[in-house]
Amino acid sequence: MHLADVPIDRSARLVVLAGDRAFRRRLMELGLLPGAEVRVVRRAALGGVLELEVRCCRISLRTSEAVRLEVELV
């Protein structure tokens, strides 16, 4: 299951973090390592952007890039 498919307000565990190196490194440095828990907070109007909660912090990703994050619901 991709992160983009996680329903709002549900938590998921990151299983695989794909994408190019810089993208992966930046997410990992924000604490989004494989195994970390992530909650989908909301989606922007027009559905382009996704707000997430990781380590008590909020970050936003584009939906098109969130499909590179494979997760499982917890």
Next chain:
Amino acid sequence: MTGERTKAASCHGGAGATTAQVEIALRVPVVAVAGNPNTGKTTLFNRLTGNRAKVANYPGITVERLEGRAFLPGVATSVRCVDVPGQYSLSARSREEQIALDCVLGLAGEPRPDVVLVVVDGTQLGRNLYLLLQVIELDVPVVVAVNMTDELERDGRVLDAARMERDLGVPVVPVSALAGTGVEVLRQRLADVIAEPARGRPGWRWIPTDTGFLARVDRVAADVPEAWHGGSDRARRALALWALLSIGEDDELEGVPEALRRTSLRAYAEAEEDGEDLDETVIRGRFSWIDARIDDFVREPGRRRVSVTDRIDRVLLHPLLGFVLFLGLMTIVFQSLFSWSDPAIGLVEDAFGHLGAFLEASLPAGFLRDLLVEGIVAGVGGVLVFLPQIALLFLFIALMEGTGYMARVAFLMDRVMRAVGLHGRAFVPMLSGFACAIPAVMATRTMERRRDRLLTMMVVPLMTCSARLPVYVLMIAALYPPGSGGRFRQGLLMAGMYLFSTVTALVAAFVLGRTVLRGPKVPLILEMPPYRMPRVSAVLRTMWDRSAVFVREAGTVILVCTIGRWFLLSFPRETKLPTELEQRVAALETERAQGSSDETLLEERAARLDAEVESARLKQSYAGRLGHAIEPVIAPLGFDWEIGIGLIGAFAAREVFVSTMAVVYGLDEDQDAESDTLRERIRAQERPDGRPVFTPLVCFSLMVFFALACQCMSTIAVVKRETGTWRWPLFLFGYMSVLAWVASFVVFQGGRLLGFE
């Protein structure tokens, strides 16, 4: 205050301290202030430096930073405080991200810090400690300030600074930059570490044990240059990690030795072949250390602050309501730039108008008076006239950034702006561009990436700024003589010009983003900080700093251009007037001397004649000659050499076109676009063969030209200031001029082919 502190220090000092003070006095100690974005780093910086910090540039790059002096107890001289760019990590891919490492280590022209102050947000320690661990690994003396302690307290969360100090091995000071608490203790701890650096250098916290991993790191460490690690083995290894995580096939780092680059890439690739992801190993190593301790550092029985932010975001980021509120806010921003700034702009214009008139009346006529009045006073006025709009726009930007709303702008607008390759946050400068390109170009600094800023700067000047309006008004009036009943069509045409400029700017962004400014697609990773109340003083400071930077750095270019324009329009001074005109002047003089006819009638004739003399002078000035010179170039667009003079005058600012044309056509220069005299004169102008100059097609062609041409030296000056090079302003001028010429050519020649006039 300063004197007291120094005195107190020398009293308590004693003999031992005196030698230390002498040594320190030889070199001003440097404090580098680092931290994640949104940690209140700037507020704390201003606290330490007593709000005396100045905006400066990092050497050789156009990223701005604060720099100031702070006084520390027991340190004889003031210490130099420098700002490290706010980042989540020291690892870098671009030159701009690399500056953080340069600042911490004192590389690439940066001063070597005596102590690095790492500011962390106490409410988000879990993420903030990552950067701190990186800095500690580099073996530079570190002091930690845990900020936002007031928020922790309010949420009923307890910070255990003693525990943090024990585990981290560096001085840890709880502060609230907002309230100013803990700052004096922080000064003391900074002074302690400056005097005894070992106190802030505890060595690595996270100790890797995997021998295979360590072997790889040490192989890379062997190629870390001495100038970077300064003889420290800890720093050498830390820099090996930095190299492993930062150096890639497509990085844009500078000053990395070839050997280090090669070994690092090889080590990374070898690990990859063995199925190990070095990035993950390192990042996980640090986070595991943090995770094992974070619950001891902050104990949190209370509720989270996030819930307040959540409630606000439920409204502000609501799919529909959030959008409406954003557009409402943008309407206010636009209104303020477009109309609320008017009284202040009028005040500046009037003040300099009066000053000019006063000088003109009180100084003897001559070169110096004209230079002073028409060059310098007009030029300084021309710079200061932008300040109301700059200050207003940055009032809104400071509020949006200070509260945390700016991060939400990208969240809301990304989908829309991305369609043409622009950053979501580019919406604010683009909209501001409808009022004036100058503050709009300055507003691009809210975007982190240089490429995003450049792309926005290159298209913002295409938006219909208010300086174009007088030209459009005049041309539309020329198209529709009074009584022709074209009111509705006039309005439609004006709206059409706005639409035209918006579409052109978006298309230009689309094209430039895929050609000249093509870059790797960068994923959007956006922090959404909690909402906070900004400090009034911080907001005022932003407004002041931006205004000061504009006056200091763009002002000079604008002033020089104004003087240059005055020179072109007023020289050579001794021109020979046409014989017929001279005869009329002489005749008037004689009549005056005789005092025969009606006084008022005589004065009216004199004023008209004066205007004609001015017109004749202007036509023979360098600008006039230039107008003739460029006529072959602009003739295909339907413009004659007299319009050419107007175009040259308009380079100062587009609206100057109106007053320049008034002088060219023998009216006094006080005419504005609403003036019926000027409108009639424009309609009445004829070419040598008797055809009217301003046919509808010429009017259209001229409007298109003004919509697209970069007829604004202030824009060029401010783009030069923001990009730090002449390359981009020249490119902007070049592409807009070519675009304007081609579009006007198509309108005029195409229109003629279709049988229009």
